[in-house]
Amino acid sequence: MLTITITSLSGGQGKTTSALFLGRLLSRAGLPTLMLDSDPQHNLTTYLGFELEPNQPTLLEFLKKTVAPEDSIYPTDYNDNLFLIPADDQRKRVGQIKRLITMLGNSYSKQVKCECMSC
């Protein structure tokens, strides 16, 4: 599984935009692609058309293992290959990126070919 993390120490540098377009391109190329939104601004989640209810699982519930992993993974309307683990503004920033990559690698390396992460 290929993991692509888009990160920058300063804001407004195009992280979310890059993740969004990379995810779209990879999924259109036929690769099952999982997008991860780890930012409480949840722009990636919004750009993909999601408006979560407060009780819907996000990346935080995935990390805390309070829901089954598959319950925090949402299909998108973009195409059948693009999936999202969303963020919402109720949550603090998820900073456990290394642990997250390991968890996802262990769980989904057979099903998912690419991960795109907006931090």
Ligand SMILES: Nc1ncnc2c1ncn2[C@@H]1O[C@H](COP(=O)(O)OP(=O)(O)OP(=O)(O)O)[C@@H](O)[C@H]1O
């Ligand atoms: N390649 C680009 N060319 C021109 N404008 C861009 C480009 N990439 C992003 N932008 C614009 O720059 C602004 C910031 O982009 P984006 O939200 O992706 O940054 P970010 O790094 O995710 O910001 P934040 O730190 O707030 O999460 C947006 O208005 C976006 O449309």
Ligand SMILES: [Mg+2]
């Ligand atoms: Mg952003």
